[in-house]
Amino acid sequence: MASNPQYRGSALVPFVFALFLVVLTFATVYIFAARIWWFPESITALGRAIDAQFMRTLWITGIVFFLAQLALAFVLVRYRDRGGRAHYSHGNNTMEILWTTATAILFVGLGVAAEGAWAAYHSQAPAANPLTVEITGKQFAWTFRYPGPDGQFGRTAPDLVNDAAGNPLGLDLNDPAAQDDIVTPVLGVPVNRDVVALLKTKDVTHDFFVRELRFKQDTVPGMTIRLQFRAEKPGSYEVVCAELCGLGHHRMRTELQVLPPEEFERWLAEQGTF
Amino acid sequence: MATHANAAVHEAPRGFIRKYIFSRDHKVIGIQYYLLALVAVFVGMFLSLLMRLHLVWPNLELPFFGVMTPEQYLALMTMHGTIMVFFVLTTAPQSGFGNYFLPIQIGAPDMAFPTLNMLSFWFTFVSFLVLLAAFFITGGAPISGWTAYVPLSALGEIAGPGLGWGQSLWIISIAIFAGASLMGALNFITTTLDLRTKGMSLGRLPLTVWAWFITAILALLGFAVLLAAGILLLLDRHAGTSFFVPGGLIVSDKLIPHRGGSPLLWQHLFWFFGHPEVYIAILPGMGIVSHVLSTFSRKPIFGYRAMVLAMSAIAFLGLMVWGHHMFMSGMSPYSAFAFSLLTMSIGVPSAIKTFNWLGTLWGGQIRFTTAMLFAVGFVSLFVSGGLSGIFLAQPAVDIPLHDTYFVVAHFHIIMGVAAIFGIFAATYYWFPKITGRHMSKPLGKLHFWLTFVGVYAIFMPMHFLGLAGHPRRYADTTAVTFLEPLNPVHFFMTIAAFITIAVQLVFVLNLVWSLWKGKKAAINPWEATTLEWTVSSPPPHDNFGGHYPRIYRGPYEYSVPGADKDYIPQHLPEAVPAAGTGD
Numbered sequence: 001m002a003s004n005p006q007y008r009g010s011a012l013v014p015f016v017f018a019l020f021l022v023v024l025t026f027a028t029v030y031i032f033a034a035r036i037w038w039f040p041e042s043i044t045a046l047g048r049a050i051d052a053q054f055m056r057t058l059w060i061t062g063i064v065f066f067l068a069q070l071a072l073a074f075v076l077v078r079y080r081d082r083g084g085r086a087h088y089s090h091g092n093n094t095m096e097i098l099w100t101t102a103t104a105i106l107f108v109g110l111g112v113a114a115e116g117a118w119a120a121y122h123s124q125a126p127a128a129n130p131l132t133v134e135i136t137g138k139q140f141a142w143t144f145r146y147p148g149p150d151g152q153f154g155r156t157a158p159d160l161v162n163d164a165a166g167n168p169l170g171l172d173l174n175d176p177a178a179q180d181d182i183v184t185p186v187l188g189v190p191v192n193r194d195v196v197a198l199l200k201t202k203d204v205t206h207d208f209f210v211r212e213l214r215f216k217q218d219t220v221p222g223m224t225i226r227l228q229f230r231a232e233k234p235g236s237y238e239v240v241c242a243e244l245c246g247l248g249h250h251r252m253r254t255e256l257q258v259l260p261p262e263e264f265e266r267w268l269a270e271q272g273t274f
Numbered sequence: 275m276a277t278h279a280n281a282a283v284h285e286a287p288r289g290f291i292r293k294y295i296f297s298r299d300h301k302v303i304g305i306q307y308y309l310l311a312l313v314a315v316f317v318g319m320f321l322s323l324l325m326r327l328h329l330v331w332p333n334l335e336l337p338f339f340g341v342m343t344p345e346q347y348l349a350l351m352t353m354h355g356t357i358m359v360f361f362v363l364t365t366a367p368q369s370g371f372g373n374y375f376l377p378i379q380i381g382a383p384d385m386a387f388p389t390l391n392m393l394s395f396w397f398t399f400v401s402f403l404v405l406l407a408a409f410f411i412t413g414g415a416p417i418s419g420w421t422a423y424v425p426l427s428a429l430g431e432i433a434g435p436g437l438g439w440g441q442s443l444w445i446i447s448i449a450i451f452a453g454a455s456l457m458g459a460l461n462f463i464t465t466t467l468d469l470r471t472k473g474m475s476l477g478r479l480p481l482t483v484w485a486w487f488i489t490a491i492l493a494l495l496g497f498a499v500l501l502a503a504g505i506l507l508l509l510d511r512h513a514g515t516s517f518f519v520p521g522g523l524i525v526s527d528k529l530i531p532h533r534g535g536s537p538l539l540w541q542h543l544f545w546f547f548g549h550p551e552v553y554i555a556i557l558p559g560m561g562i563v564s565h566v567l568s569t570f571s572r573k574p575i576f577g578y579r580a581m582v583l584a585m586s587a588i589a590f591l592g593l594m595v596w597g598h599h600m601f602m603s604g605m606s607p608y609s610a611f612a613f614s615l616l617t618m619s620i621g622v623p624s625a626i627k628t629f630n631w632l633g634t635l636w637g638g639q640i641r642f643t644t645a646m647l648f649a650v651g652f653v654s655l656f657v658s659g660g661l662s663g664i665f666l667a668q669p670a671v672d673i674p675l676h677d678t679y680f681v682v683a684h685f686h687i688i689m690g691v692a693a694i695f696g697i698f699a700a701t702y703y704w705f706p707k708i709t710g711r712h713m714s715k716p717l718g719k720l721h722f723w724l725t726f727v728g729v730y731a732i733f734m735p736m737h738f739l740g741l742a743g744h745p746r747r748y749a750d751t752t753a754v755t756f757l758e759p760l761n762p763v764h765f766f767m768t769i770a771a772f773i774t775i776a777v778q779l780v781f782v783l784n785l786v787w788s789l790w791k792g793k794k795a796a797i798n799p800w801e802a803t804t805l806e807w808t809v810s811s812p813p814p815h816d817n818f819g820g821h822y823p824r825i826y827r828g829p830y831e832y833s834v835p836g837a838d839k840d841y842i843p844q845h846l847p848e849a850v851p852a853a854g855t856g857d
Binding site for chain 2: 010013014016017020021024028031036037038039040049050053054057058060061064065068069071072075076079080081082083084085086087088089090091092095096099100103104107108110111112114115116117118119121122123138139158159161162163170202203204205207209211214215216217218220221222223225238240241242243244245246247248249250251253
């Protein structure tokens with residue numbers, strides 16, 4: 001017996017469905033390809049490596065997206081109920097093995113290809129003479145500390161923290177190493193020099209995020225996290241918080257100023273010691 | 275294989291309260307869960323609508339709020355996420371439809387533990403009330419998100435509004451919910467293993483039953499850990515312990531007296547539950563979609579065994595990938611390697627499922643019922659939402675994308691909308707069985723088309739906000755300069771959300787209207803093969819009246835060559851040419 005015509009429904013439905021899938025597919029591919037909304041240009045070499053891996057992923061997932069959505073559109077139209085009998089099949093083991101192997105190689109291979117950039121992000125050794133900066137988050141501001149001429153950060157203690165007295169980090173002024181420390185609300189760094197960032201927080205978890213650096217790291221209570229970056233292009237970039245930290249999360253922003261070396265030294269001197 | 279020869283045929287209770295309120299009947303309990311989820315989803319959608327309006331018109335006077343403050347926005351966001359994840363996505367597909375149809379599909383009179391079943395529903399109900407109560411107390415609902423990251427969620431009101439009793443109520447609600455889910459999971463597992471009727475071997479289970487069974491195992495492992503984590507957090511807040519809070523924190527200029535705890539411990543415990551939770555939400559949808567696609571393609575499921583193995587693999591791997599939520603958390607970068615490759619591996623069984631769905635449609639005689647439209651929509655959404663996961667699973671690519679709207683787009687499409695499409699497919703498919711009446715076709719189609727276009731219009735653009743670096747959970751987009759050019763995208767999404775949410779009223783109208791006026795449904799209106807289509811619509815109190823069917827074949831015998839109809843129900847004896855049960 002042929003299939004029951006009462007369920008066939010309008011032939012328009014599969015065509016409209018397929019049309020929608022085609023429009024969706026092409027519109028999505030177009031918006032990605034035209035880069036109408038996109039990353040800002042990267043100002044680090046590592047950022048370019050990340051972008052390259054992003055593009056590899058975009059190509060692979062883009063092709064899969066394109067083929068899968070259009071295949072779906074095709075079967076809806078081609079195999080709409082036309083009064084015949086469906087093809088009786090419980091599947092095909094060869095095909096199962098084929099597509100399992102193919103996707104395993106594709107996806108796991110892609111994952112392996114991404115590991116290099118991740119390893120570099122976390123474990124590259126700084127070149128000679130890096131600049132070390134301590135980055136501290138608090139509800140809802142960023143504070144930056146430079147060690148000063150002695151190259152050493154002075155002692156801090158939680159019970160010395162006093163925002164009103166201008167000592168947001170609790171610097172112990174009895175420690176000689178603390179006396180030349182420089183504390184600023186804006187992050188200035190010299191261009192083309194490795195910056196070692198020591199990321200901390202005073203209260204809850206925050207996240208230090210600069211889009212152009214392709215740099216994002218949670219600042220975790222009780223931990224000091226060490227990461228580094230090297231900015232290659234002078235300019236001013238926005239620093240935002242990317243981990244929910246309370247009611248002022250959306251306005252926890254400041255600036256990263258990438259400066260030519262001499263200008264950086266001048267800027268740092270202007271900040272004055274603590 | 276177990277039988278239930280000795281299972282007592284229980285009599286239908288008399289009296290309204292025992293029949294409809296404190297019922298031990300799995301079908302009534304299933305409907306109770308479904309209605310709870312229906313109320314919850316409208317609350318959740320309403321909250322999201324307020325959020326979307328605020329993002330586009332920050333100075334708008336809103337009902338109940340006036341001009342919304344950042345803490346009110348974050349409270350809405352926290353409650354939206356919590357309500358949707360727990361009380362909709364966990365409740366409807368598993369506890370709702372699973373309760374109603376798992377016993378019938380395996381030929382059982384009820385769940386293995388009917389009283390436990392009743393308790394698990396009422397625990398869930400109380401948990402929902404406790405959660406909503408957070409809106410009405412001083413300080414309001416918590417602002418720490420559905421993930422309740424410590425120490426924000428551990429310190430009390432000093433860390434922000436809503437973090438006092440609002441946060442405590444949230445934790446208590448989640449702990450009760452976890453308890454309820456554990457009871458439900460035990461029931462599902464025991465029922466599937468012990469109450470199958472004669473001939474219902476594991477290889478003949480409908481894929482829906484496989485999905486509910488595997489989901490129950492995930493729930494048992496995941497919710498136990500969430501319950502423990504919730505108790506520890508509650509102790510940190512109220513008993514002065516320090517499981518999660520380290521020493522030396524200064525919040526609002528006050529030194530916090532805790533010491534020795536680890537914020538990352540909370541994240542590990544939370545995501546050990548939280549990632550399997552994604553699969554708890556989506557696996558039942560996969561089962562339902564497989565079931566519906568097979569029925570309306572008039573074809574056996576393509577690769578039945580591969581589908582079961584793929585679901586098992588997704589669940590197994592799903593327990594080992596929680597760390598991909600924590601690439602930027604300060605966790606060891608070495609463990610990120612492992613979590614990343616395991617996560618990429620989940621793409622493999624997910625792809626197998628997609629291929630098999632396409633294979634099921636291929637060569638079919640597709641009937642475009644409303645249920646089928648939603649099932650096909652699910653496949654499209656599953657592809658779209660799954661592929662964005664490939665980006666996030668690579669820690670290096672996750673650096674710019676983590677905690678941006680790209681993530682919000684990803685999980686809304688795959689976990690939110692795809693799972694909801696599974697619920698819709700199930701609703702349109704089983705409504706005739708549950709109520710004895712059909713839902714309106716024209717209203718159903720209107721609902722589908724506007725919803726399908728609508729959800730893509732809301733969530734596709736979110737990817738682009740993420741690429742541009744827009745952090746999620748921002749109450750306001752005016753403080754950060756680079757967000758300004760993205761305002762038109764927000765505007766578009768808000769309009770799309772408004773329309774899509776309004777369209778859901780068509781669905782409710784259809785539900786209510788069809789309940790009274792819908793066309794009467796026959797026993798097997800879809801010409802389907804599984805056991806729920808052998809009993810009356812609605813089924814009698816003990817499902818089979820004490821005469822349990824014997825099962826002779828696999829669940830999806832459609833279009834068998836030589837058979838006079840294009841479907842052979844599972845319970846029909848071997849009068850027709852035998853069909854293979856496997857692939």
